[in-house]
Amino acid sequence: MSKWTLPLIESYKSWELPMVEIFETVEGEGTKAGFPTVFVRVFHCNLRCSWCDTPYSYAPEKAEYTASIEEIIEKIKGFNSRNICFTGGEPLIHREKSAALIDAMTQLPHIDDIHIETNGAIDLKPFAELRDNNFLWKKKVRFVMDYKLPDSGEQHRMLHGNFGVLSEGDEIKFVIGSDEDFNIAKEIKETYHEKGQVLFSPVWETMPPRKLVEKILSAGLSDVKLSMQIHKVIWHPDERGV
Ligand SMILES: Nc1nc2[nH]cc(C(=O)O)c2c(=O)[nH]1
Ligand code: SF4
Numbered sequence: 001m002s003k004w005t006l007p008l009i010e011s012y013k014s015w016e017l018p019m020v021e022i023f024e025t026v027e028g029e030g031t032k033a034g035f036p037t038v039f040v041r042v043f044h045c046n047l048r049c050s051w052c053d054t055p056y057s058y059a060p061e062k063a064e065y066t067a068s069i070e071e072i073i074e075k076i077k078g079f080n081s082r083n084i085c086f087t088g089g090e091p092l093i094h095r096e097k098s099a100a101l102i103d104a105m106t107q108l109p110h111i112d113d114i115h116i117e118t119n120g121a122i123d124l125k126p127f128a129e130l131r132d133n134n135f136l137w138k139k140k141v142r143f144v145m146d147y148k149l150p151d152s153g154e155q156h157r158m159l160h161g162n163f164g165v166l167s168e169g170d171e172i173k174f175v176i177g178s179d180e181d182f183n184i185a186k187e188i189k190e191t192y193h194e195k196g197q198v199l200f201s202p203v204w205e206t207m208p209p210r211k212l213v214e215k216i217l218s219a220g221l222s223d224v225k226l227s228m229q230i231h232k233v234i235w236h237p238d239e240r241g242v
């Protein structure tokens with residue numbers, strides 16, 4: 001039995017979430033990079049990473065608006081993309097409400113993939129249990145879990161138990177800003193990684209991609225995938241809603 005049991009969509013469709021933005025673009029990161037994707041960005045985050053590129057998604061900023069699950073789903077239906085990136089802020093911070101929104105997304109027939117950009121400081125177990133017990137979740141829902149390294153200032157918040165609940169289709173993203181970050185990422189991967197594609201992504205301002213590639217190759221990390229933020233190449237790095 002999972003810790004949470006979701007009611008039917010009729011009961012939760014009026015639940016409201018604080019929102020930042022919903023837009024369609026191409027996914028800029030990870031294994032889905034380049035595919036048309038609807039971004040659903042909710043408000044609030046439990047971390048404050050030094051290099052965060054979405055500080056408008058948590059206090060002291062304010063949510064742009066609130067929307068019911070039904071309204072969010074209607075907006076998603078207006079786009080052609082088959083992929084959803086559920087992000088923030090921290091998309092899972094709203095707990096049962098986050099789970100209900102994911103559940104409603106899984107019921108959209110035109111959606112193939114819902115990837116959830118979670119920050120490594122939220123217990124994934126209740127969400128993973130919902131996935132284990134639900135056919136549509138198993139088919140469509142994937143976690144893209146960050147592991148925050150020393151440069152972020154938030155490594156002490158990482159929940160290492162999360163590695164044990166990830167599946168083969170999930171992704172683990174290490175955002176690397178320095179040589180120290182690289183060394184810790186390698187050590188954490190060797191110690192905790194079980195299932196899921198490991199991504200190494202350079203911090204835009206402090207880690208030249210060429211240097212990160214050289215380090216991956218010379219460390220012999222043959223199963224690691226480099227993940228560049230291609231949206232920052234296509235558009236200006238500070239542009240929003242792309
Ligand atoms: N195109 C595009 N891809 C992205 N992948 C992760 C993003 C994020 O803001 O977390 C993002 C984003 O904001 N835009
Ligand atoms: S977890 Fe993500 S949204 Fe939250 S502070 Fe860190 S980078 Fe920003």
Ligand SMILES: [Mg+2]
Nearest residue numbers: 054087088117
């Ligand atoms: Mg992100």
